[in-house]
Amino acid sequence: MATGNSTLPSQPKVETSRSGLSRGQDRKPITVFAERYALVGAWIVLAIFFSFLRPDTFPTIGNLSAILGSQASIAVLTLGLIIPLTTGDMDASVAFVSNLSAMMVAVLNVNLGVPIGWAILAALASGALVGGINGAFVTIFGIDSFIVTLGMGTFVGGVILLISQSNTISGVSDVLTQAVVITQFLGIPLEFYYAIAVGLFLWYVLEWTPLGRRLIVVGRGRNVARLSGLRVQRIRWGALIASGTISALAGVLYVGTSGAADPTSGSQLLLPAFAAAYLGATCIKPGRFNPIGSLIAVYFLVTGISGLQLLGAQGYVQNLFYGGALVIAVTLSQLTRKREEISPGNSQ
Amino acid sequence: MIPENGGPAALRVSALRKTFGGTVALAGVDLEILAGEVHGLLGENGSGKSTLIKVLAGYHAPDSGELQVRGKQIPLPLAPGQFRDLGVEFVHQDLGLVPALTVTENLRIGSYAAGERRFWLSRSREHREAEELFARYNLTINPSVQVRLLPPVQRALLAIARAAEGLRNSPAVQESGGGLLILDEPTVFLPSDDVQRLYELIRTITSTGSSVLFVSHDLDEVLQITDRVTVLRDGNLVGSVDTAAVTADSLVQMIVGRQLQIATDPRGTAETKEVHCTIDNLSAETIDSVSFHVHRGEILGVTGLVGSGFDEVPYGLFGAGPATSGTLTIGDRAIDLAALEPVLAVAGGLALIPADRGRDGSVGSLSVADNIALPVLGSYFNGGVLRRRRMSKEISTLMSDYDVRPNNPSAQYSSLSGGNQQKAVLAKWLQTHPQLLLLHEPTQGVDIGARQQLFGAIRAAAADGTSVICASTDHEQLAELCDRVLIFAHGRMIHELTGQDIQKERITELSFGAVSTK
Numbered sequence: 001m002a003t004g005n006s007t008l009p010s011q012p013k014v015e016t017s018r019s020g021l022s023r024g025q026d027r028k029p030i031t032v033f034a035e036r037y038a039l040v041g042a043w044i045v046l047a048i049f050f051s052f053l054r055p056d057t058f059p060t061i062g063n064l065s066a067i068l069g070s071q072a073s074i075a076v077l078t079l080g081l082i083i084p085l086t087t088g089d090m091d092a093s094v095a096f097v098s099n100l101s102a103m104m105v106a107v108l109n110v111n112l113g114v115p116i117g118w119a120i121l122a123a124l125a126s127g128a129l130v131g132g133i134n135g136a137f138v139t140i141f142g143i144d145s146f147i148v149t150l151g152m153g154t155f156v157g158g159v160i161l162l163i164s165q166s167n168t169i170s171g172v173s174d175v176l177t178q179a180v181v182i183t184q185f186l187g188i189p190l191e192f193y194y195a196i197a198v199g200l201f202l203w204y205v206l207e208w209t210p211l212g213r214r215l216i217v218v219g220r221g222r223n224v225a226r227l228s229g230l231r232v233q234r235i236r237w238g239a240l241i242a243s244g245t246i247s248a249l250a251g252v253l254y255v256g257t258s259g260a261a262d263p264t265s266g267s268q269l270l271l272p273a274f275a276a277a278y279l280g281a282t283c284i285k286p287g288r289f290n291p292i293g294s295l296i297a298v299y300f301l302v303t304g305i306s307g308l309q310l311l312g313a314q315g316y317v318q319n320l321f322y323g324g325a326l327v328i329a330v331t332l333s334q335l336t337r338k339r340e341e342i343s344p345g346n347s348q
Numbered sequence: 349m350i351p352e353n354g355g356p357a358a359l360r361v362s363a364l365r366k367t368f369g370g371t372v373a374l375a376g377v378d379l380e381i382l383a384g385e386v387h388g389l390l391g392e393n394g395s396g397k398s399t400l401i402k403v404l405a406g407y408h409a410p411d412s413g414e415l416q417v418r419g420k421q422i423p424l425p426l427a428p429g430q431f432r433d434l435g436v437e438f439v440h441q442d443l444g445l446v447p448a449l450t451v452t453e454n455l456r457i458g459s460y461a462a463g464e465r466r467f468w469l470s471r472s473r474e475h476r477e478a479e480e481l482f483a484r485y486n487l488t489i490n491p492s493v494q495v496r497l498l499p500p501v502q503r504a505l506l507a508i509a510r511a512a513e514g515l516r517n518s519p520a521v522q523e524s525g526g527g528l529l530i531l532d533e534p535t536v537f538l539p540s541d542d543v544q545r546l547y548e549l550i551r552t553i554t555s556t557g558s559s560v561l562f563v564s565h566d567l568d569e570v571l572q573i574t575d576r577v578t579v580l581r582d583g584n585l586v587g588s589v590d591t592a593a594v595t596a597d598s599l600v601q602m603i604v605g606r607q608l609q610i611a612t613d614p615r616g617t618a619e620t621k622e623v624h625c626t627i628d629n630l631s632a633e634t635i636d637s638v639s640f641h642v643h644r645g646e647i648l649g650v651t652g653l654v655g656s657g658f659d660e661v662p663y664g665l666f667g668a669g670p671a672t673s674g675t676l677t678i679g680d681r682a683i684d685l686a687a688l689e690p691v692l693a694v695a696g697g698l699a700l701i702p703a704d705r706g707r708d709g710s711v712g713s714l715s716v717a718d719n720i721a722l723p724v725l726g727s728y729f730n731g732g733v734l735r736r737r738r739m740s741k742e743i744s745t746l747m748s749d750y751d752v753r754p755n756n757p758s759a760q761y762s763s764l765s766g767g768n769q770q771k772a773v774l775a776k777w778l779q780t781h782p783q784l785l786l787l788h789e790p791t792q793g794v795d796i797g798a799r800q801q802l803f804g805a806i807r808a809a810a811a812d813g814t815s816v817i818c819a820s821t822d823h824e825q826l827a828e829l830c831d832r833v834l835i836f837a838h839g840r841m842i843h844e845l846t847g848q849d850i851q852k853e854r855i856t857e858l859s860f861g862a863v864s865t866k
């Protein structure tokens with residue numbers, strides 16, 4: 001069992017080498033507040049900016065509904081991702097798992113005539129299974145989680161092509177599309193509320209249960225967690241199973257939105273999910289991956305993209321925006337985390 | 349060895365003030381370090397010693413104050429790293445080594461960062477240079493081993509030697525003939541037999557005209573090594589005095605500002621108590637088939653020289669270290685030590701307070717409450733939610749019981765001073781009322797007042813029926829705290845001291861004697 005206190009991909013420990021001391025910050029409450037809500041502020045500014053430039057298309061109910069509804073799948077995916085990120089593990093397979101889940105629903109329901117309920121259950125189970133395999137390699141064999149999940153993701157991508165024969169499969173039961181996208185509440189498709197529900201649930205777990213505290217301790221100090229009697233490996237494994245299952249749920253929402261599953265959509269979701277997770281870690285609870293921040297980040301990003309598209313930007317703007325956002329978000333979250341973690345060693 | 353008053357002071361700080369939010373860490377402190385002297389900086393936990401040093405390191409920006417280096421006015425705040433241009437080097441308590449890199453790489457971090465002039469880095473040449481360096485300071489450290497694999501002692505020596513070397517090579521020092529080496533509690537990681545080596549190293553450094561600022565809680569050490577001392581209390585300057593003119597008692601009074609009651613412990617009643625824990629044939633890396641027992645409520649010390657294996661005892665009994673065989677029987681439950689995991693140890697009523705507080709004992713980036721509550725989180729989970737308010741309240745009470753200052757459960761753990769961090773770790777485990785409490789160097793970095801408080805807490809736990817095993821090389825601490833002391837050498841238990849035999853000198857004698865009778 002690998003129980004070492006290795007340097008974790010998502011939780012870079014600040015190494016205080018001789019030259020590594022930087023100035024300590026002493027923060028006033030106002031700065032703390034500004035930092036927590038900076039992203040919310042930026043979101044509002046962005047919305048006002050686009051409303052001003054495109055007064056007849058941007059600030060409309062239709063556009064709001066589109067923005068909020070269309071992102072449920074990415075939002076849920078991001079929420080799944082932050083669980084292993086919290087325990088200090090990477091999960092690069094989430095997007096492929098969600099794609100697999102979408103494809104399984106389509107293949108089972110459309111090609112094999114399996115009732116939609118059973119198809120969804122099977123899809124969720126496949127996500128849990130992939131997460132379980134990831135976790136087994138990471139905890140039993142002590143392999144780096146980034147490598148394992150990257151490999152598993154690619155493997156899953158192959159499975160998708162295999163079971164779909166590389167075809168887009170459409171015609172999924174409209175029971176699902178009804179429940180996901182067609183039915184609206186307050187003018188917004190139900191899937192938006194599903195994403196919010198998952199976010200709230202995760203918030204509850206992370207903030208209000210002992211498990212949530214344990215997840216953070218495992219991510220921040222493996223050795224401390226182990227010596228405090230936590231089942232570190234079991235917790236990490238569980239986190240990867242959870243991210244697999246929740247990613248599969250994102251896939252169900254995806255297939256429910258379009259009524260179809262295509263074999264290559266997975267790779268397009270990977271970057272947005274990571275961008276949102278890291279951007280989310282810069283707000284609400286700066287320095288920590290947190291569900292509320294993640295949701296805000298998802299909608300911040302899509303607001304920017306859809307606004308730019310309304311201004312006439314081409315499809316490539318999506319790549320520019322998500323790619324740029326990821327790098328900036330990681331930089332920002334690194335800075336805030338540094339502040340949370342830095343102190344000359346554990347200080348005297 | 350008081351240097352003549354001719355030249356300017358190596359360093360002079362005046363009216364230095366630093367606050368953190370509402371906390372006044374330094375309230376206008378003066379400090380003068382003369383050229384070529386060893387200067388001690390003393391004070392209780394949280395009195396501002398580390399803060400003062402971090403200002404000099406350019407880590408904290410002071411609110412106000414002035415700095416002169418060798419007579420030259422230097423504007424504050426200092427930029428990070430600027431100290432090097434001034435001929436000042438630091439060894440912080442965390443030592444500032446990168447665990448995943450080798451010894452050689454750690455030695456060369458500075459020059460890699462400064463822009464290596466050589467294009468081709470020859471590994472063998474670097475190793476040779478490292479070996480030369482160690483030879484200069486009389487050390488035996490393998491240059492190609494990863495630092496995380498070094499024992500703490502060697503890590504400390506490496507860090508100090510590296511800083512001394514930095515000083516030796518500094519243009520500022522070569523020009524003026526004297527630099528300043530600042531050591532923030534360098535000896536807490538060092539067993540007493542190695543401290544001597546450090547003294548020699550320090551004397552070598554001062555003989556070249558450099559000065560040393562030395563932070564320590566160990567008064568004997570301070571009296572032995574320093575020329576002058578400065579004492580801080582609650583961020584204020586109490587005074588600077590010549591070491592030759594003070595005694596341990598008068599220093600204590602300066603530090604705590606009152607007469608300290610050293611509790612005389614009622615010891616020696618252990619024989620009458622029942623045997624609580626039995627350890628049979630414990631073997632690990634060094635220790636070989638050691639058997640002993642602990643009575644209920646007894647405080648058992650284990651000690652020896654570095655490498656004697658005594659320090660494997662607490663980890664081996666907790667499943668945290670490499671026990672290869674052995675059985676621990678608590679009451680009538682037998683635990684196989686080779687298969688023990690910390691999870692099971694905790695469930696079985698054991699608690700371990702490791703020596704390396706930063707790495708194993710606590711998560712610096714989380715709050716004090718999160719750290720303390722970790723073993724008892726479940727008890728705050730009620731009606732489907734974590735009762736955070738109750739948690740914060742109870743932890744605040746616990747913190748005042750153990751005198752953790754400031755009493756703010758939501759403060760970041762790493763913002764506590766060293767001694768307060770240690771009190772918090774003790775609180776974390778004693779609240780679980782363990783059957784067997786395993787301690788490794790429990791009072792390192794803890795001031796004399798707090799040390800008495802920690803001893804008090806440990807004794808109170810013992811009186812409540814907790815059995816305690818304390819592994820330490822602090823012989824004074826063992827003499828003061830323990831009911832019985834086991835001395836190890838070469839992986840075996842060679843002496844047992846009880847009752848009146850438990851004297852500091854006797855423990856030291858037997859630990860060393862063990863080597864010569866090899």
Ligand SMILES: Nc1ncnc2c1ncn2[C@@H]1O[C@H](COP(=O)(O)OP(=O)(O)OP(=O)(O)O)[C@@H](O)[C@H]1O
Pocket residue numbers: 024348368371372373391392393394395396397398399400753754763764765766767768793795
């Ligand atoms: N980064 C920080 N943020 C807030 N408060 C701090 C910070 N660093 C230090 N303090 C506070 O400043 C005071 C002085 O702390 P400092 O670390 O200088 O004490 P110390 O004398 O080094 O103690 P010890 O002997 O325990 O190491 C303490 O009350 C401490 O809690």
Ligand SMILES: [Mg+2]
Pocket residue numbers: 347348397398399765766
């Ligand atoms: Mg200190």
